[in-house]
Structures are given as C-alpha cells and as structure tokens.
Amino acid sequence: MNKLSYVIKNTFINMRRNPLLVIATVLAVLVSSFLVFTTLSGRAVVQNNTSRWQNGVHVVIFLDDRVTTTAHKQLQESLESYPEVRMVDYFSKDEATEEFKILFKDQPELVQEVDFEILPSSLRVNLNNPSDYTLIIERMEGNPAVKEIRASGEAIERLLSLTNTLVLAATVFAILIAFAAFILIINTLRLTAFAKRKEIKVMKLIGASSTYIRLPFIFEAIFESLLGTSIAVGLGWGVIQYSKDSVVAESIFDITISDGYLINLTLGLILSSVLFGFFASYVGIRKALNE
Amino acid sequence: MIKLENVSLVFQGGSVALSNITTEIKEGDFVYLIGHSGSGKSSFLKLLYRDTYPTKGIIDVVDMEVSSLPKWKIPILRRKLGIVTQEPQLLEDRTTFENISFSLEVLGYDAKEIDAKTSTLIDLVELQDNAYKFPYQLSGGEQTRVAIARALASNPLVLLCDEPTGNLDPDLSIQIVSLLEKINRAGTTILMATHDSSIVNRRKKRVLELSDGKLIRDETEGTYV
Numbered sequence: 001m002n003k004l005s006y007v008i009k010n011t012f013i014n015m016r017r018n019p020l021l022v023i024a025t026v027l028a029v030l031v032s033s034f035l036v037f038t039t040l041s042g043r044a045v046v047q048n049n050t051s052r053w054q055n056g057v058h059v060v061i062f063l064d065d066r067v068t069t070t071a072h073k074q075l076q077e078s079l080e081s082y083p084e085v086r087m088v089d090y091f092s093k094d095e096a097t098e099e100f101k102i103l104f105k106d107q108p109e110l111v112q113e114v115d116f117e118i119l120p121s122s123l124r125v126n127l128n129n130p131s132d133y134t135l136i137i138e139r140m141e142g143n144p145a146v147k148e149i150r151a152s153g154e155a156i157e158r159l160l161s162l163t164n165t166l167v168l169a170a171t172v173f174a175i176l177i178a179f180a181a182f183i184l185i186i187n188t189l190r191l192t193a194f195a196k197r198k199e200i201k202v203m204k205l206i207g208a209s210s211t212y213i214r215l216p217f218i219f220e221a222i223f224e225s226l227l228g229t230s231i232a233v234g235l236g237w238g239v240i241q242y243s244k245d246s247v248v249a250e251s252i253f254d255i256t257i258s259d260g261y262l263i264n265l266t267l268g269l270i271l272s273s274v275l276f277g278f279f280a281s282y283v284g285i286r287k288a289l290n291e
Numbered sequence: 292m293i294k295l296e297n298v299s300l301v302f303q304g305g306s307v308a309l310s311n312i313t314t315e316i317k318e319g320d321f322v323y324l325i326g327h328s329g330s331g332k333s334s335f336l337k338l339l340y341r342d343t344y345p346t347k348g349i350i351d352v353v354d355m356e357v358s359s360l361p362k363w364k365i366p367i368l369r370r371k372l373g374i375v376t377q378e379p380q381l382l383e384d385r386t387t388f389e390n391i392s393f394s395l396e397v398l399g400y401d402a403k404e405i406d407a408k409t410s411t412l413i414d415l416v417e418l419q420d421n422a423y424k425f426p427y428q429l430s431g432g433e434q435t436r437v438a439i440a441r442a443l444a445s446n447p448l449v450l451l452c453d454e455p456t457g458n459l460d461p462d463l464s465i466q467i468v469s470l471l472e473k474i475n476r477a478g479t480t481i482l483m484a485t486h487d488s489s490i491v492n493r494r495k496k497r498v499l500e501l502s503d504g505k506l507i508r509d510e511t512e513g514t515y516v
Contacts, residue, residue, distance in 0.1 A: 198380060198382060199393075202380055202382065202393070202394075202441075203397050204369075205340075205376075205442075206369065206370075206394045206441075206445065207366040207367070207368070207369035207370035207371075207372075207398070207445060208397045208398075209363070209366040210362075210363075210366075
C-alpha cells in the first residue's frame with residue numbers, strides 16, 4: 001500500500017516537473033485518438049449507408065418506348081431468369097410520372113413545364129450481389145428494347161473508393177501524430193529521468209527493483225495517454241451526437257451508428273492508449289535504468 | 292559472508308582491473324581494502340554488489356552466488372547490503388530526515404515505521420541537530436553520516452564503503468571510522484575501501500591490499516605500508 005502511494009505520488013511529482021511537455025503530449029494523443037475515432041466512426045456510417053443503398057435498386061434499365069410492351073415483357077422475363085437477379089420490377093411511364101411529381105413536389109413550376117411523355121418506363125433490378133451489376137450491363141447492351149442503363153453500384157463504388165481514400169489519408173495522418181505523441185512521451189520521461197538520475201541511482205543502490213523504479217514513469221505515460229484518448233473519445237461521441245441532428249443527416253446521410261460499435265471502438269482505443277503509454281514508457285526509461 | 296575464488300575482471304579493451312583474487316570475509320569482520328588509486332578497490336566492491344560482473348571466478352556474498360546472479364535478483368542482493376559511495380549521493384531537495392526516510396519508503400515500510408526507524412538512524416549517526424537541514428547546509432562529514440544512515444535503513448548484513456572519508460579531513464575521517472566501528476560492534480560486517488594510511492594505521496584491523504588488480508597482502512591486524 002505504501003509502495004503504491006509512493007508510485008502515485010511520484011507520478012504526479014514527475015508530471016509537475018515538465019508541465020508544458022505533458023500538455024503537448026496529451027494534446028498529441030488527443031488529436032491522434034480523435035482522428036482514429038472519427039475516421040473509424042465515419043467509415044462505419046458510410047458503410048451503413050452504402051449497405052442500405054445496396055439493398056435497394058441496383059440497376060435501372062430505361063426502356064425504349066418505341067418497341068412493343070411485349071418486348072419489354074420478354075426482357076423482364078429474361079432478366080428474371082438470370083441467377084444473379086433477385087427481383088425485377090416493371091415501372092410504367094405513369095408510375096414514373098407519379099414518382100417525378102412526388103420527388104419534385106416542392107418545385108411546381110418544374111412539374112408544370114415538364115413533358116411527361118419523355119419519362120421512359122423502366123425495369124428496376126435488384127441483385128443478389130450488388131457487385132454483379134456489370135454482368136447485367138454487359139448482357140443488356142445492344143438490346144433494342146433498352147434505351148439506357150444506370151447502375152447505383154458505380155456511384156456506391158465511387159463513394160466507397162472516396163471514403164477509403166479519406167480513411168487511408170486520415171489513418172496515415174493519425175499514425176504520424178501518434179508517432180509524434182510517442183516521441184513526446186519518450187522525451188518527457190527522459191527529461192524526468194535525467195532530472196531524477198541521482199534518485200534513480202540511489203534507489204538502485206538501496207535495492208529497489210527495476211519495476212518499482214519504472215512504475216512512476218509507466219503510470220505517467222499511461223495517464224497522459226489515457227487522458228488524451230478519453231478527451232478525444234468524449235469529443236468524438238459529441239461530434240456523432242451533433243451530426244445526428246445536423247442538416248447533412250436529414251438530407252443525404254443517415255448518421256446511424258450502433259452504440260455497440262461505438263462502445264467497442266471506445267474500449268479499443270482506451271486499451272490501445274494504455275498499451276501505447278506502457279510501450280512508450282518502456283522505451284523512454286530503458287536507457288536511464290541501464291546507466 | 293563474502294567469498295571470492297579466483298576472481299578476475301578484465302574490461303573491454305583488455306585492461307585488467309582485478310586478477311585472480313581469492314579471499315574470504317567472515318561475518319562480523321571489519322576489513323580495510325587498501326591500495327593506491329587505480330589498484331582495483333572500487334572494482335572489487337562493485338563486483339560484490341553486482342554493479343559489474345567478473346570475467347572469471349566465483350563470488351559468494353551473503354549466501355548468494357553473485358557472479359551468476361540474474362538481473363532480477365540484484366535488488367534482493369542489495370537489500371542485504373548497505374552501500375556507501377565516496378560521493379554521498381544525497382538528494383539535494385530533501386532534508387537529512389527525508390533522505391534517510393526515502394530509503395525506507397522505497398523498501399516499502401509504512402509511515403509509522405518510517406518515522407520511528409528514521410529517528411533511530413539519525414540518533415545512531417548523531418545528526419539530531421541536523422535532521423531538518425538540506426545537504427548544502429551540512430559539512431562533508433555530516434553528509435557522509437547521512438549516507439551511512441541511509442545505507443543502514445535495510446538492516447544490511449554487510450556495509451560496503453567505497454572511500455567514505457575520501458573528501459574529509461583527518462578528524463572527520465576518524466569520526467566516520469568510529470561510527471563504522473560502532474555499527475560493526477552491533478554485528479554488521481564492514482568492508483571499507485580507503486587509501487587513507489592514518490586511519491588504517493591508527494585502527495589496526497584486517498587489511499586486504501590490492502596493487503594493479505592483484506591481492507598482494509592479507510593481514511589480520513595490518514597497517515598501511
């Protein structure tokens with residue numbers, strides 16, 4: 001018990017020696033952890049949304065209205081026979097008109113001026129595997145009943161590719177800042193160890209174990225790392241709550257992310273910060289102990 | 292208590308610090324380790340508290356085979372030893388009381404024990420009037436006394452003193468030796484490295500003399516020749 005109080009007391013004495021370095025370290029850990037938290041949360045949100053979109057219509061085949069409805073029917077039947085296809089819905093010109101009116105109900109001038117005759121009928125295809133949209137496009141190309149083909153998969157792939165690039169960039173940035181935090185922790189501990197070199201020497205002569213000498217340094221590094229990460233995670237939760245009520249959430253994105261995912265992410269980051277602090281302290285104090 | 296068999300210490304680069312030393316120090320002995328600067332006295336002591344390890348030979352200290360001692364057992368060995376270096380290595384920002392109690396704190400004593408034992412040690416080294424002074428307010432002799440009190444905190448079986456009177460005038464040196472003799476009478480084995488002939492000649496004790504890393508003399512009531 002007395003040893004524990006010695007360790008805790010010395011942890012805070014050490015931190016008081018270099019307050020600016022301690023603040024810099026906490027801030028670096030904070031920024032790094034915040035980037036990791038928001039990046040991973042953001043990726044989860046994008047994946048949730050794309051997955052939702054992918055469960056809807058994957059390929060829309062606009063039909064040439066100059067060919068007969070029989071040809072349209074044959075095309076639907078042929079599509080339905082493909083093993084990749086789960087479901088095909090025929091969407092008539094009238095249904096397209098109704099949909100247009102609903103989509104643009106806030107722009108009555110547009111609705112009045114549009115010639116609904118130009119709206120084609122279409123086949124809306126739902127695939128078992130959304131990535132098979134290219135197969136459908138290949139098979140439909142050149143078919144006289146087909147006017148145009150649009151696949152949501154392309155847009156989703158582009159979005160995922162953009163998201164992955166952003167995630168990669170943020171991850172690299174987070175790693176760089178984490179590395180800076182790592183060096184800052186090592187530097188802080190080395191400065192403290194240098195200031196306490198006589199104390200460490202005396203402790204070794206008295207018969208204090210390496211672990212015991214090391215503990216205040218380990219506690220300091222873990223404390224700084226945990227503090228930075230905890231603030232970052234708190235800010236991250238705040239940003240997610242704020243985003244849920246934002247305009248973006250109401251218009252394009254559904255900012256839904258499960259509490260389970262966030263709790264796991266939080267626990268993962270907290271655990272990582274403890275390991276991070278432990279490893280940094282190990283590297284930081286090793287030289288001082290071997291002298 | 293301390294046993295060396297054919298112990299040699301050769302530094303990297305080939306310079307020989309100690310060569311083929313064989314000797315034994317029994318429980319309760321008071322032994323002077325003498326020799327000129329560079330004769331190997333500090334290396335001899337460092338081997339005993341495993342600050343360095345021998346190139347060859349066997350060293351046994353307080354029933355621990357030091358020459359092959361794993362790193363994690365070094366603190367266990369050192370808790371059985373008291374070590375006083377030529378520089379007292381006192382913590383400048385702490386008083387006499389705090390410097391001594393620091394050892395006890397590190398060794399895991401509780402607050403009550405620390406207070407009682409620190410007071411006893413201060414009485415033993417006769418620093419009652421200096422208990423709340425900082426090192427810079429103490430004389431060289433007083434600082435050495437603090438270092439001795441701190442080394443005694445763990446109730447060591449052996450006290451290893453590396454030139455504790457090296458920086459002191461003759462009168463203060465005699466006072467320190469008197470203190471060490473008092474500690475020795477209480478049962479602690481003492482090995483004191485020194486090149487102070489006046490002390491060795493005045494207090495005739497067992498003498499081990501080193502010269503160029505070789506043990507050239509071992510006398511029961513020796514003098515500094």
